[in-house]
Structure formats: C-alpha cells, structure tokens
Amino acid sequence: MKRRCTLLFVSFVLVFSVLVFAQSAEIYIPAVKETEYGYEGVLAGLNVTVRPGTGHVYVDTLPLTKIDTQASARLAKEVTEEVLEKNLDNYDFFYIIRSDAPIIGGPSAGGAMAAATIAAVLNLSVNKNVIMTGTINPDGSIGPVGGILEKAQAAAQKNISVFLIPSGQRTISIEKKEKIEIPLGIKIITKTEKIDIIDYAKKKWGMNIKEIKNVDEAIEYFTAYKIKKEIIEIKSNPVLQGAMKNMSSDLLVYVKNKLAVAKDKKKDVPYNYEDNINSLLETSEKRIKDAESLYKKGNYYSTSSYAFIASIQAEYAKNLIDLLNADPKEDFLDDLISEKEDRIDDMKIKIREQEPDSITDIEILATAEERITDAESNIKDAWKNFYNKDYLDAVYFLSYASERVKTADAWLSIESSFRGNGTELDLERIKPLVERRIEDALSAITYAQTIGINADTKKLEKAQKEYEGSEYQSALIDAISARAEANLLMEIRGLEKNEIQDKVIVAEQDATKAIYNSEGHGAVPVLAISYLEYAKTFVDSEPTTALKYYKYAKAFAKTSEDIVKIFSGEPKEISKKNLVEPIKGTKEKENSYLALMLLAGIIIGFFFGRCQSKKKRCRFSLF
Known part of the structure; x- marks a missing residue:
C-alpha cells in the first residue's frame, strides 16, 4: 500500500508539472493560397507551447510549408528573448501550424509567431479576434509583406475585428480589369489602382486595420498588456577608462610621428603623384585633429579609432613614396611585404604566449587576435596584388596590415590593467560559445537571404576558418559581427533616414541596458563599452553607422555575460520587476492559474489525509 501511495503521488506530480509548466498561446495567422483564379486569403491556426527543456525549437506544419517558416520560428524565439531580456535556453518551443488548404510559404507569419511566443512565455490570454501579418526583424520591428488585401478578406469572412499590418503599408495597389470597346470588338485592359486598406476594410467589412511598428505594439492588441521599458544609465569604469586613455594617448603620439616621417618624404614625390600623396597626408592630418578633439571629450576608444585611420593614410603615403623611388620596385615591394608578414607572425606568437587570468583578459586577447587575423588577411591580399603586378594596391593592403598589427599590440598593452587571481583560464572552454555564435550568424544570414536581402558572408566565412584553426577568440568576434550586420540589414530595410534615427534612440538604450546587465553579472564588457562610445560620434552625421555600433555594443555585452557564466558558473540573476x-483589467488567465494551484492543493491535501486516515506513512521528500 505504501508503494501504491508513493507511485500515485509521483504520477500526480508529473501530470501536474506538465499542466503547470507547459504554457501556450493560440492565434490565427493570415496567409495566401494559390488557386487557378489567382491568390486567395486563408486563416491558419497557430499554437505556440513553451515547456522546460534545452532551448530547442520544433515546428510542425500541415500542410507542409517552406523552410522559411522554420527560420521565422527560430527568430520568434530569439526576439522573445530580446524583448523580455530573458535567456530562454532552458525552455523548448513548439510551433504547430494547421491550415485547411496549402498556403504559400513565406516569413509573413514571423511577427505573429513572435507575439504568440511572448504571450506564451508570459502566460497571457490572447484575443483570437485579433490577427496580424508582417515579418519579424531581430530587434522586434515588423517588416513589410504582400497579400494584405487577400488576407483582410479572409479575416473578414471569419469576423475578425482587428487586423494588424506593418507600419507604412496602409496604401496598397490592386489590379482591376476593364472592358473597352474597339472597332473590331472588346478589349480587356488591366489598370492599377491604389486604395487605403484601412478605410476600405472599415467601410466594406466594419473591420479595424491598425498599422504597427513592432511586436511590443502587437502584444498590446493581442493581450491588453504592455511590456515595460526601463530607462537606465551606466557609470564609467575608472579602470577601463584609465587603460583606454593611456592606449589612445600612445596611439596619438605614434600617428603624429608617422605623419611627420611621411611629410618629410614629400620632397621625393614624383610630380605626377603629388596630388595623390598630398590628399593622403591631408586626410591623415584631419583625422588626427578629429582624434585630438575626441580625446579632450574623454572618448578614448573613438580617439584610437580615428588615430588608426590616420595612421593607415600616413603609412600608405610613406610606403608609396618609397615604392615610387625604389629600383627595382619588385624587389623593394617583395622585401617590404615579407617584413610586414614577419611582424604579423611575431605578433601572433606574442598573443598566444599571453596567459589570461581574468575574464576581461579573454575579451582583450580576443580583440587583439581578431585584429591580427585581419592583418593576416590583408597581407594575403598584398601578395595577391603583388603577383598580379598591381603594386599600388599591394602597397595599400600591406600598409593597412602594418597598422592593424599596431592596434593588436595596443590592445595587448592594456591587458595588465585587469588583474585576475593568477590562475590561467583555459580558452578551450569558450569553444561551445563560439559554435553557438557561428550558428547564430549563419541563421541570421540565411533568414536575411530568404526575405531578399543580400547579406555579406565574408565575416562568417572568416569566423568558420578561424574556428577550424582553433582561433576561438577571433572567431567569436567575427561571428558576433557577422550576425549583427545581417540583423542590421533586415532592420533598416526600406526605412527612411528619420525612421533610422528613431531606431538609433532605441538601440542606444538597448545597448546601455545590455552593458548594465553584463556589469551586474561581474563582467567588464570592454568592447561593448567602446562601441557604445564610438556609436555616439555618428548619431547626427551617419545614423546607420551609429545604429551598427549600438548593435555591436549590445551583442558584445551579452557575450561578455556569457563568458562570465562559462568561467564563474551560473551568474546570479539580476532582480527584475514585472x-x-x-492596459485594462485582464486577469482571467492569472485567476485560472491560481484556481489550478488551489485545486492541486486540495487534491494533495485529500490524498495526504487518506493516507493518514489509514495510518499509513506516506513520505514526501523535497529536494
């Protein structure tokens, strides 16, 4: 009897656990199907269920859809993590799509999938009289889609009251066929007419169509709840600030000396190259002045970046003058490329000899290693142009490579500022993290390509080669950069400058928050803080560039946090408010949840009471 009591109790706990911990949301998603008369709108059912697991995403569609539906599901999970600022790798996600007819594959359900995922994770009730269409971008913004009129017609047939569409798509083009009389009969012509779908749907079906910009707005319509956004600020890290100040100061002295050497060689410039050399020197001088201005403002990473640009121009001018006066030129260039290549090899050895004893050291070494692999790539381009007799291009690539080596050395110079406990950290432990970041980059690029964006794969390919060569630190940086750039292309697709500027404001706060969270877990996110500072220098002049570096800052802040987790165990969770x-009183699901808990308590109490009434001992072990 005792054994039966135990088995019954365990069975109940298992069943109850499934009920409590499996959370789901169900909505309709509009789609289009192809018929012999053209495209027709249909509504498919979407169920999203979230359960404790290991971060897997499962997709079950009937009828089958294209592969981009799977990509949308993966992105929906990632967006949920971004919007809620929660790591959901301890949960599995199940996406079930059912339709009565074969539907055209496409990512237009991405926004709805993300909204349903957020609702499921938060255990919020969903209004099934609301539907939406729109692709989902990595930052949670909603992208454009087609077939809006057909989808609206399908929604009207199901008496849907609210249809959410991407912002900027209220005006659509429709084709109308008209018959016109001609001398020998009747001719059918097709005319394109623009209509306001919001006014059209309201008048014809009494349906409200709303434009939305992001998944946050969608959640408000679906659940009558809004996601809270906190505005936070971060304080500068005095140790990092001091280290970056010293590095930028040294680089300023270095580039000024380099420019002076190049200017001294001006007297040897052949007449037909004077304009080119003068242009290089003037650009270098201007960048130095910009760097000095940034230094006075305390923007030390930006100072270093501008000094690096100035040093490339000065080095290129110097090497170009030497080449023009060399005889034979081929031997001179051969020796010069070989010399720079030897410097790269020496720096690679120097980096490998470093023994990181703090988590910050790992990030600094990763940055130095990425710079040196960049130099290595450019020296290969120098050799390629040398063998093709393109000597001027060869000089540029070797000049860039030479200055990249200098920046790698500069990063190594600040490593001593961050002292650990003296125990060397095994860099092999970041290998799984690098694998995940490469997979993330591949997923982002693949998804971008499915929606017609030609995302560059060079950084991803570079990361993959570095990973294969066990250069995990530089592979990590390149993979993160590749993903951030692919995401950026998706997020700014079709946007006007003012819309990009709006995104910049949000991106700055997102990056700041990510750095704040990373620091809260004990990290010193060197690159994230540096990119945050650098992004601010472009806000007014180049908002797209500013947005890019804010995205970098956010991504690298999260990676710093991941590295802390690898070497320090599970970081403590930062307390978060609700x-x-x-938006209005909607407590049905919470109340039903409490009712379920109360019912469970009654059943357990009844079960326990019966065991006691029979004077049998039923032990319940909590662990």
Missing part, C-alpha cells in the same frame, strides 16, 4: 502591466 515585465508587463495591464
């Missing part, structure tokens, strides 16, 4: 707040 993630959502009601």
Whole structure:
C-alpha cells in the first residue's frame, strides 16, 4: 500500500508539472493560397507551447510549408528573448501550424509567431479576434509583406475585428480589369489602382486595420498588456577608462610621428603623384585633429579609432613614396611585404604566449587576435596584388596590415590593467560559445537571404576558418559581427533616414541596458563599452553607422555575460520587476492559474489525509 501511495503521488506530480509548466498561446495567422483564379486569403491556426527543456525549437506544419517558416520560428524565439531580456535556453518551443488548404510559404507569419511566443512565455490570454501579418526583424520591428488585401478578406469572412499590418503599408495597389470597346470588338485592359486598406476594410467589412511598428505594439492588441521599458544609465569604469586613455594617448603620439616621417618624404614625390600623396597626408592630418578633439571629450576608444585611420593614410603615403623611388620596385615591394608578414607572425606568437587570468583578459586577447587575423588577411591580399603586378594596391593592403598589427599590440598593452587571481583560464572552454555564435550568424544570414536581402558572408566565412584553426577568440568576434550586420540589414530595410534615427534612440538604450546587465553579472564588457562610445560620434552625421555600433555594443555585452557564466558558473540573476502591466483589467488567465494551484492543493491535501486516515506513512521528500 505504501508503494501504491508513493507511485500515485509521483504520477500526480508529473501530470501536474506538465499542466503547470507547459504554457501556450493560440492565434490565427493570415496567409495566401494559390488557386487557378489567382491568390486567395486563408486563416491558419497557430499554437505556440513553451515547456522546460534545452532551448530547442520544433515546428510542425500541415500542410507542409517552406523552410522559411522554420527560420521565422527560430527568430520568434530569439526576439522573445530580446524583448523580455530573458535567456530562454532552458525552455523548448513548439510551433504547430494547421491550415485547411496549402498556403504559400513565406516569413509573413514571423511577427505573429513572435507575439504568440511572448504571450506564451508570459502566460497571457490572447484575443483570437485579433490577427496580424508582417515579418519579424531581430530587434522586434515588423517588416513589410504582400497579400494584405487577400488576407483582410479572409479575416473578414471569419469576423475578425482587428487586423494588424506593418507600419507604412496602409496604401496598397490592386489590379482591376476593364472592358473597352474597339472597332473590331472588346478589349480587356488591366489598370492599377491604389486604395487605403484601412478605410476600405472599415467601410466594406466594419473591420479595424491598425498599422504597427513592432511586436511590443502587437502584444498590446493581442493581450491588453504592455511590456515595460526601463530607462537606465551606466557609470564609467575608472579602470577601463584609465587603460583606454593611456592606449589612445600612445596611439596619438605614434600617428603624429608617422605623419611627420611621411611629410618629410614629400620632397621625393614624383610630380605626377603629388596630388595623390598630398590628399593622403591631408586626410591623415584631419583625422588626427578629429582624434585630438575626441580625446579632450574623454572618448578614448573613438580617439584610437580615428588615430588608426590616420595612421593607415600616413603609412600608405610613406610606403608609396618609397615604392615610387625604389629600383627595382619588385624587389623593394617583395622585401617590404615579407617584413610586414614577419611582424604579423611575431605578433601572433606574442598573443598566444599571453596567459589570461581574468575574464576581461579573454575579451582583450580576443580583440587583439581578431585584429591580427585581419592583418593576416590583408597581407594575403598584398601578395595577391603583388603577383598580379598591381603594386599600388599591394602597397595599400600591406600598409593597412602594418597598422592593424599596431592596434593588436595596443590592445595587448592594456591587458595588465585587469588583474585576475593568477590562475590561467583555459580558452578551450569558450569553444561551445563560439559554435553557438557561428550558428547564430549563419541563421541570421540565411533568414536575411530568404526575405531578399543580400547579406555579406565574408565575416562568417572568416569566423568558420578561424574556428577550424582553433582561433576561438577571433572567431567569436567575427561571428558576433557577422550576425549583427545581417540583423542590421533586415532592420533598416526600406526605412527612411528619420525612421533610422528613431531606431538609433532605441538601440542606444538597448545597448546601455545590455552593458548594465553584463556589469551586474561581474563582467567588464570592454568592447561593448567602446562601441557604445564610438556609436555616439555618428548619431547626427551617419545614423546607420551609429545604429551598427549600438548593435555591436549590445551583442558584445551579452557575450561578455556569457563568458562570465562559462568561467564563474551560473551568474546570479539580476532582480527584475514585472515585465508587463495591464492596459485594462485582464486577469482571467492569472485567476485560472491560481484556481489550478488551489485545486492541486486540495487534491494533495485529500490524498495526504487518506493516507493518514489509514495510518499509513506516506513520505514526501523535497529536494
């Protein structure tokens, strides 16, 4: 009897655990199907279920859809993590799509999948009289889609009251066929007419169509809750600030000396190259002045970046003058490339000899290693142009490589500022993290390509080669950069400059928050803080560039946090307030949840009482 009591109790706990911990949301998603008369709108059912697991994403569609539906599901999970600022790798996600007819594959359900995922994770009730269409971008913004009229017609047939569409798509083009009389009969012509789908749907079906910019707005319509956003600020890290100040100061002295050497060689410039050399020297001088201005403002990473640009121009001018006066030129260039290549090899050895004893050291060494692999790539381009007799291009690539080596050395110079406990950290332990980041980059690039964006794969390919060569640190940086750039292309697709500027404001706060969280877990996110500072220098002049570096800052802040987790165990969770707040009183799901808990308590109490009434001991072990 005792054994039966135990088995019954364990069975109940298992069943109850599934009920409690499996959270789901169900909505309709509009799609289009192809018929012999053209495209027709249909509504498919979407169920998203979230359960404790290991971060897997499962997709079950009937009828089958294209592979981009799977990509949308993966991105929906990632967006949920971004929006809620929660790591959901301890949960599995199940996406079930059912339709009565074969539907055209496409990523237009991405926004709805993300909204349903957020609702499921937060255990919020969903209004099934609301539907939406729109692709989902990595930052949670909603992208453009086609077939809006057909989808609206399908929604009207199901008496849907609210249809959410991407911002900027209220005006659509429709084709109308008209018959016109001609001398020998009747001719059918097709005319394109633009209509306001919001006004059209309201008048014809009484349906409200709303434009939305992001998944946060979608959640408000679906659940009557809104996601809270906190505005935070971060304080500068005095140790990092001091280290970056010293590095930028040294680089300023270095580039000024380099420019002076190049200017001294001006007297040897052949007449037909004077304009080119003068242009290089003037650009270098201007960048030095920009760097000095940034230094006075305390923007030390930006100072270093501008000094690096100035040093490339000065080095290129110097090497170009030497080449023009060399005889034979081929031997001179051969020796010069070989010399720079030897410097790269020496620096690679120097980096490998470093013994990181703090987590910050790992990030600094990763940065130095990425710079040296960049130099290595450019020296290969120098050799390629040398063998093709393109000597001027060869000089540029070797000049760039030479200055890249200098920046790698500069990063190594600040490593001593961050002292650990004296125990060398095994860099092999970041290998799984590098693998995940490469997979993330591949997924982002693949998804971008499915929606018609030609995302560059060079950095991803570089990361993969570095990984294969066990250069995990530089592979990590390149993989993160590759993903961030692919995501950026998706997020700014079709946007006007003012819309990009709006994104810049949000991106700055997102990056700041990511750095704040990373520091809260004990990290010193060197690159993230540096990119945050650098992004601010482009906000007014080049908003797209500013957005790019804010995205870098956010991504690298999260990676710093991941590295802390690898070497220090599970980081303590930063306490968070409630993630959502009601727009109006909607407590049904919470109340039903409490009722379920109460019912469970009654059943357990009854079960326990019966065991006691029979004077049998039923032990319940909590662990």
